[in-house]
Each structure stands twice: as structure tokens, then as C-alpha cells.
Amino acid sequence: MGHQIDENLETKEMGERSLSNSRSQVPYLHKVGVPPRQNLFKEFQATVKETFFSDDPLRSFKDQTKSRKFILGIEAIFPILSWGRNYTFKKFRGDLIAGLTIASLCIPQDIGYAKLANLDPQYGLYSSFVPPLIYAVMGSSRDIAIGPVAVVSLLLGTLLQNEIDPVANPTDYRRLAFTATFFAGITQAILGVFRLGFLIDFLSHAAIVGFMGGAAITIALQQLKGFLGIVKFTKKSDIISVMQSVFSSAHHGWNWQTIVIGASFLTFLLFAKHIGKNRKLFWVPAIAPLISVILATFFVYITRADKAGVAIVKHIDKGINPSSVKEIYWSGDYLGKGFRIGIVAGMIALTEAIAIGRTFASKKDYQIDGNKEMVALGAMNVVGSMTSCYVATGSFSRSAVNYMAGCETAVSNIVMSIVVFLTLLFITPLFQYTPNAILSAIIISAVINLVDYQAAILIWKIDKFDFVACMGAFFGVVFGSVEIGLLIAVSISFAKILLQVTRPRTAILGKIPRTTVYRNIQQYPEATKVPGVVIVRVDSAIYFSNSNYVKERILRWLMDEEEQIKGDYQTKIQFLIVEMSPVTDIDTSGIHALEELYKSLQKREIQLVLANPGSLVIDKLHTSNFADLLGENKIFLTVAEAVAYCYPKLAEDP
Numbered sequence: 001m002g003h004q005i006d007e008n009l010e011t012k013e014m015g016e017r018s019l020s021n022s023r024s025q026v027p028y029l030h031k032v033g034v035p036p037r038q039n040l041f042k043e044f045q046a047t048v049k050e051t052f053f054s055d056d057p058l059r060s061f062k063d064q065t066k067s068r069k070f071i072l073g074i075e076a077i078f079p080i081l082s083w084g085r086n087y088t089f090k091k092f093r094g095d096l097i098a099g100l101t102i103a104s105l106c107i108p109q110d111i112g113y114a115k116l117a118n119l120d121p122q123y124g125l126y127s128s129f130v131p132p133l134i135y136a137v138m139g140s141s142r143d144i145a146i147g148p149v150a151v152v153s154l155l156l157g158t159l160l161q162n163e164i165d166p167v168a169n170p171t172d173y174r175r176l177a178f179t180a181t182f183f184a185g186i187t188q189a190i191l192g193v194f195r196l197g198f199l200i201d202f203l204s205h206a207a208i209v210g211f212m213g214g215a216a217i218t219i220a221l222q223q224l225k226g227f228l229g230i231v232k233f234t235k236k237s238d239i240i241s242v243m244q245s246v247f248s249s250a251h252h253g254w255n256w257q258t259i260v261i262g263a264s265f266l267t268f269l270l271f272a273k274h275i276g277k278n279r280k281l282f283w284v285p286a287i288a289p290l291i292s293v294i295l296a297t298f299f300v301y302i303t304r305a306d307k308a309g310v311a312i313v314k315h316i317d318k319g320i321n322p323s324s325v326k327e328i329y330w331s332g333d334y335l336g337k338g339f340r341i342g343i344v345a346g347m348i349a350l351t352e353a354i355a356i357g358r359t360f361a362s363k364k365d366y367q368i369d370g371n372k373e374m375v376a377l378g379a380m381n382v383v384g385s386m387t388s389c390y391v392a393t394g395s396f397s398r399s400a401v402n403y404m405a406g407c408e409t410a411v412s413n414i415v416m417s418i419v420v421f422l423t424l425l426f427i428t429p430l431f432q433y434t435p436n437a438i439l440s441a442i443i444i445s446a447v448i449n450l451v452d453y454q455a456a457i458l459i460w461k462i463d464k465f466d467f468v469a470c471m472g473a474f475f476g477v478v479f480g481s482v483e484i485g486l487l488i489a490v491s492i493s494f495a496k497i498l499l500q501v502t503r504p505r506t507a508i509l510g511k512i513p514r515t516t517v518y519r520n521i522q523q524y525p526e527a528t529k530v531p532g533v534v535i536v537r538v539d540s541a542i543y544f545s546n547s548n549y550v551k552e553r554i555l556r557w558l559m560d561e562e563e564q565i566k567g568d569y570q571t572k573i574q575f576l577i578v579e580m581s582p583v584t585d586i587d588t589s590g591i592h593a594l595e596e597l598y599k600s601l602q603k604r605e606i607q608l609v610l611a612n613p614g615s616l617v618i619d620k621l622h623t624s625n626f627a628d629l630l631g632e633n634k635i636f637l638t639v640a641e642a643v644a645y646c647y648p649k650l651a652e653d654p
Contacts, residue, residue, distance in 0.1 A: 032635050034622055035615045079372070080137045083409060091408035098407035099415020101286045102145045102398045106416060107423055108289040109148075109398075109446060111313065111431065112439035115226075116153040116219065117390055118166035119177060121313055122428065124148050126321045127384060129420045131392040132413035134380035140368045142409050143360035144353065145398035145416065146380065150447050151215045152349045152391050154222070156180065158237055158482045159341045163334075176338055179329045182385035183342025188350050189378025197370045200351045204496065206463070207489035208351065209455045210470035214477025214485050216450035219443060226440035227262040229255025229311060239478050255309045261299070262437035265292045269445040282404035289442045296438040297431065311436040316428040320421060321387040328385060344486070346381070349393035353377055356394040360403050397446055465496055504540030506553050508561075509579060509639065516640035518579070532571040533646050534561050535639060537579040542590030551593040554578065555600065575646045576601055579639050581612040591624045598630060609634045611642045 061069050075082040106128050114124030128147040135146045156177065160166070166173040191197055203211075221242045225233040230253045234245040272288035275281050299305070306312045329335045354370055361368045377393065384392055402412055460467040469492035477485030507520040510527030518535055521527045529535075536554050540546065554576070562573055586594075598608050608630060613621065618635070621627045627635060636642040 031632075032613060032618055032637055033615070034618055076372070077375075078137050079140050080410070087409065087411070092411065094406040094408040095411040096415055098402050098405035098412040100419065101283055101405040102402050102412065103416040103419035104287045104290040105398055105401055106145070106147050106395075107420065108293045108439065108442050109395075110420075111316070111434070112443045113148040113150060113153040114390075115436070115439065116150065116222065116443065117148070117157040117177070118161055119157075119174065119390060120317070121431070122317045122424070123174075123177075123388060123390055125316075125420055125424055125428070126387065127389040127392045129417050129424065130321055130387045130389055131380040131384045132417040134383050135376050136410040136413040136417075138372075138376035138379055139410055140372045140376070141357040141361060141394075142364065142366070143399055143403045143407060144357050144394040144410075144413075145402040146413055147392055147395055147398065147416075148390065149349075149352065149393055149395045150219050150443060151212060151352065151450070152345055152393055154215060154219050154237075155348055155482050155486075156341070156345050156391055159344065161235060163337050163341075172334070175327045175329060176334055176341075177390050178324045178327050178385045178388070179334060179338030180341040180345060181381055181389065181391050182328050183339045184346030184349060184391045185342075185378045185381030185383075185385060187343050187346035187378070188374050188381060191350070192371045192374030192376075192378060195371050197354070197374055200347060200354065202493055202497070203351055203489060204466065204469055204493045206459050206466035206470040207473045207493045208355070209452055209459065210473030211477060211485055211489045213451045213453075213456070214474040215482060216447040217478050218482065219447045223440035223444050226311065226436035227259070227266075227444070228253075229258030229309060229437065231311075237481055255311075257305050257308055258310050258435065258437045261296055261305075261310065261435050262441050265296060265438050266441035266444060268292060269441060270448075273445065279404065282401065286401045286405070289445075292438055292442065293431070293434055297434045300435050301433040305435070306433065313431050313434045313436065313439075316431050318424065318428045320424050321389065323386065324388040325386045344483075345391050346378075348486070349381075349391050350374060350377060352396070353394035356396050356399050360399060363403070397449070465499075469493060469496060498545075501540075501543070502545050503549060504538065504546055506539065506550070506557065507537045508557055509535040509537055511643075516638075518639040518643075529561075530643055530646070532573055533575045533577060533643060534558055534573055535577045535579060535643075537582065539582045541585040542583055542593065543585070543587050544589035547587075547589040547593035550590075551597045554597060558606070573606060575607050575609055577609045577611055577639060577642045577646070579611045580617060581614070583617055584614060586617050586620055588624070591620065591626050594626060595629065598626075607634065609636065609642045609646065611636050611639045 060072055064072065107125065110124030110128050111121040112124070114121050114127075117123075132146040135144070139146075157166075160173060160176055160180065164173045164176055191199065217239070218237050221239060222237065224230070224242065224246050228246065228249075230246070230249045232245075232249065232253065234241045236242070269285070269288050269292060272285045276283075276285035300310060300312060329338055354373060357368045357373055381389075381391060384390075405412075456467070456470055459470050469489065472492050473485050473489035475485075476488035480488075507522065508529070509518040510521040510524070510529045511518055512524060512527050519527050520537070521529065534557065536557050538550055538554075540550075542550055558573070558576060565571070565573065594608075601608050610621075610630065613635065618627070621630075621635075634645075636645065
């Protein structure tokens with residue numbers, strides 16, 4: 001019995017030695033898999049599909065009858081037909097309260113925003129009547145409240161007055177505004193139809209924070225004209241020109257009655273906002289602007305303060321939107337100008353609306369289709385341009401009130417639109433004595449929240465380059481103009497993309513003690529380098545734009561290590577391992593750079609070894625024959641296996 005046990009133990013030990021010997025003879029334990037070759041057309045087709053149709057928009061149409069596909073197609077264009085089937089009175093109650101609440105906020109805001117765009121007050125109300133109806137039918141967000149917004153109104157007003165004087169040529173100015181609105185809608189719809197929404201992501205969050213903050217300061221400064229009762233005011237928007245205009249009018253241009261009205265109601269509005277921080281009292285800041293307008297208008301009417309120099313609205317056209325199809329420039333020089341202005345205004349409006357939609361969708365845990373949103377926003381602005389509206393989009397302040405008021409669906413926009421419709425039909429004459437100072441106070445209180453200093457501080461802590469983009473956009477708007485700020489925001493965003501693409505990060509890896517894990521030695525100081533081996537990780541795809549840099553940076557790492565070894569009399573470097581797991585793709589320039597790196601290392605008698613290339617990368621390495629040049633026995637699944645391959649070779653070195 002004992003003899004049998006000894007034989008079994010001996011057999012087991014021989015088996016283990018045999019397994020150990022066999023493992024030492026093979027260069028690696030797991031061969032890197034090469035994906036099977038596919039049809040080139042199918043590969044291209046798959047790439048295009050993933051780029052433009054990553055959400056697989058036609059998945060709901062699969063295995064459906066023709067009639068069902070037709071119904072699904074109509075519902076895709078008009079989502080109201082889908083969720084409208086399950087609409088209940090309980091949901092309507094929430095939408096009714098929300099719609100009435102945002103209507104009380106939007107009416108005074110719309111009158112002020114129209115003035116910001118250098119248009120007559122009724123055009124702001126027009127833009128909160130037709131566009132919300134179109135969006136309610138075609139939009140996919142439950143929470144966005146549609147209408148004119150401060151930033152787009154300022155942008156449009158600034159760009160338009162650079163082409164036409166709104167005072168000297170009000171008709172041509174208005175026509176150009178409708179033309180720009182038409183092309184803003186066309187731009188938005190095209191981006192949605194062709195699924196190019198990713199283009200708006202080129203404006204980084206940091207740049208948007210800076211741009212919005214700068215625009216808020218500029219908007220607030222522009223309101224000093226109405227707030228102080230100044231008659232002659234600069235048309236420039238930069239802070240230096242505005243402050244010069246303000247102080248040059250201090251002795252003879254300011255109206256104390258106007259200042260009292262503006263300061264009193266601004267204090268009231270800010271106090272109402274403070275009260276509204278209590279979620280149960282959200283309705284207080286929502287109705288405060290309308291209450292302010294009613295009280296200020298009544299005060300001016302009974303005291304006839306307008307005769308003492310208090311500027312008033314005077315006249316708002318009564319009635320619903322007239323047709324403006326014939327007013328759009330369909331030819332001539334103004335067609336091109338409207339096209340250019342429309343693209344800029346449309347992109348900014350789209351960026352704001354998508355950001356707002358995603359924010360509130362995440363709070364309620366539902367998804368919005370970005371491309372459908374673009375089509376809906378584009379359709380409403382195209383229709384709006386033909387019904388005397390200027391560019392409308394999602395308003396953050398109104399959307400926040402809409403959300404807190406308990407809106408359930410886009411029906412809240414319909415309710416708001418109906419209230420605006422009734423206002424246009426019956427109430428507009430009552431705004432005749434509304435002082436401009438109260439409109440300025442409403443706009444100032446509305447844009448204060450756009451200066452998000454906490455976000456700027458967080459950006460500084462996280463990414464200094466992002467902070468430069470944020471401040472560049474901010475100061476560009478404040479000290480230059482809206483266009484300059486926007487240009488700086490886009491330029492810095494592109495510069496960051498180019499910098500990250502052309503200068504990817506690389507790192508030297510070391511072994512974490514008592515593991516087979518290799519990590520960045522700067523992140524993990526306890527990680528130790530492998531004698532005679534340099535392990536470099538490339539943290540990016542290798543393209544034509546960065547291939548030379550990657551090659552040169554790897555060689556610089558190698559030179560640094562060689563110089564350090566000479567000083568410490570360590571083992572000579574014989575292997576360079578490139579960890580390629582973060583390398584998601586490689587092009588012909590990248591492969592050429594690897595070939596040059598391989599040849600350069602050969603001259604130094606250093607062997608190149610690759611670890612963990614992805615499926616796309618290994619496929620291209622084989623297709624280009626670089627894998628044959630390097631040798632398949634030098635491509636490993638992990639860094640640990642690559643190091644295990646190098647150890648016996650280092651031992652053989654005399």
C-alpha cells in the first residue's frame with residue numbers, strides 16, 4: 001500500500017516537472033487571437049452604421065408588418081401619437097398647473113427678450129405661441145419649455161445689427177431676422193436628419209460655461225440702458241464701451257424715477273428667487289415677474305411717470321402671428337447673411353436645448369433621442385420663421401419651473417401656448433404703460449444664474465486647460481463681443497482636441513510587488529522596473545497625426561532609461577515592451593512608425609515586443625505584414641507573459 005502511494009507521488013511530481021518544462025519551452029501561454037477576415041464592404045458598412053446609427057434607430061421596425069412599420073414611422077416623426085394613447089386626466093392636471101406657471105413667467109420675459117433682439121415686443125410673444133405647439137407634437141422631452149432665450153436673443157440681435165440698423169431700417173432688420181430663423185431651423189433639422197448631432201459636442205462643457213457666463217454679464221450690462229433710463233446708449237456690447245456710455249450719461253442721462261422702479265423690483269425678484277429655493281415655494285419666483293409687470297404698469301399709469309421721463313413699452317400689436325413667408329429673403333445679398341447668422345444662432349440654440357433636455361431626462365430617468373430633438377427644434381423654427389417668430393429654443397429657467405411644477409408631458413407647452421394666444425388676443429393693450437426698467441430687472445434676474453462660478457472653480461480643480469477654454473470664452477464675450485467669445489470657445493475646444501490627438505500620453509510601467517500586474521510608476525511609486533526591460537504604455541490610438549510623436553516619445557523614454565542605467569551600472573536594456581491595450585486603432589502611418597521604431601531598435605540591439613493589441617490593431621498588423629516582420633513569437637496577450645519571455649533571454653546574456 002505504501003509502495004503504491006510512493007509511486008503515485010513520483011508520477012505526480014514527474015507530471016508537474018514535465019508541465020513546467022513544456023511551459024518553459026513555449027514563448028507564451030496564450031496566443032493573441034486574430035479576428036477572421038470580413039468582407040471589406042461589410043466592414044465599411046459596419047463602421048458607418050456605428051458612427052451614424054449607433055443607437056440602431058430601426059430596431060423597432062424589425063419583424064413588423066408593413067402597416068405596423070408605417071404606424072411606427074409616423075410615431076417616430078410625431079411622438080405625441082405614441083405617448084398620447086396613454087394620456088390621462090391625472091397627467092393633464094400636472095401639465096395644466098405647469099403650463100399656467102411657465103406662462104406667467106414667459107410673458108414678461110418674452111417682451112424683454114424681444115427688445116434684446118432689437119425686435120418689437122410682440123415678436124417675443126409670437127415666438128412663445130407657434131414653436132411650442134410644433135415642439136409638443138414632434139419633441140421627445142417631457143420637461144423642456146420652449147420660447148425665446150436671453151443668450152440667443154442677444155446673439156441674434158448683435159449679429160443682425162452688424163448688418164442692418166434696427167432703428168433706421170426696422171423692416172429690413174425684421175426680414176433678416178426671419179431669414180436667419182429659417183436657416184437656423186434648416187441647420188437644426190439637417191443635423192437631425194443626417195444624424196450629425198455629434199458636431200455640437202465639439203463645444204466643450206468648459207467653453208459653454210465660460211460663454212454663457214460672459215453672455216450673462218453682457219446681457220446684464222445691456223440692460224443698464226433701461227434700468228437707468230439712458231436714452232443715448234452705445235450699440236457695442238463690450239464692457240468698456242458700455243461702462244463709458246453709462247458714466248458719460250451720469251450727469252444728465254440718468255432718470256431717478258426709472259432707477260427707483262428698476263432697483264425696487266429687481267430687489268423683489270431676487271428675494272422671490274431666494275424664497276424659491278424652498279422646493280415647495282417654486283411658484284413664487286415663477287409668478288414674481290408677472291406680478292412685477294402688473295404692479296409697475298399700474299404704478300406708472302396712475303402716476304403718469306412716463307411724462308417724467310420713465311420709458312415705457314408704449315404699444316404691442318394685438319392679434320396672433322401674421323404670416324411672414326413673403327418677408328423671408330429668398331434671394332439677394334441678405335440671403336447669404338441670413339444663412340450665415342442662422343447657422344451660428346441655430347447651433348447655439350441647439351446646444352442649449354439638448355443640454356437642458358438631457359439634464360431633466362436624467363433626473364426623471366428617461367431617454368431623449370438627440371436626433372429627433374434636432375428635427376423637432378428645426379421644424380418649429382422653420383415654421384416659426386414663416387409665422388413672424390424669431391429663433392426659439394429650450395429655456396433653462398422655464399424648464400426648471402416646468403419640472404418643479406410637476407409637468408408630465410409636453411402638453412405643458414401647449415397650455416403655455418394657449419395662454420400666450422389669449423394674451424395676444426385680449427391683453428396686449430394693457431402692457432402699454434409697462435416701464436422698460438421692469439423688463440430690464442426681469443432680464444437681469446433671469447440671467448444671473450447663467451454665471452456659474454462654482455462650475456468654473458470645479459473646472460479649475462479638474463483640468464487647467466479646460467479652465468483656459470472657460471476663461472477665454474468668458475473674457476472674449478465680456479471684453480470683445482458675442483461673436484469673438486464664440487470664436488474663442490470653438491477655437492480653444494478644437495485646440496484641445498488637436499492637442500490630445502497629436503500628443504497622446506505615454507507612461508513607463510513597473511511591476512506591482514507580489515502580483516503580475518504592471519502599472520504606471522508615477523501613479524504607483526511602489527511599482528518596480530524590470531532590469532534590462534523597458535515597458536511603455538501608449539494611451540491612445542496611433543494615427544497619422546500622432547504616429548511620429550509616439551515613436552519619438554518611446555525613443556526618448558528609452559534614452560532616459562539608458563542614461564539612468566549607465567549612471568547606476570545596471571543591466572543593459574535588451575527589450576522594449578509596448579503595452580498596446582489602450583491603442584484602439586492604428587492606421588498606415590502608425591504602422592510605418594512602428595516599422596521605423598523596430599529598425600531603430602535593431603541598430604541598438606534591442607528587441608521590440610508588443611503586449612495585448614486589440615482585435616482591430618492585430619488585424620491591421622497582420623494585414624500589413626508587420627507581425628511577420630516582428631515575429632509572432634514577440635506578440636503577447638499580457639505584459640506579464642511578455643516579461644516572462646524576456647527573462648530567459650536576459651539570463652543568456654554573457
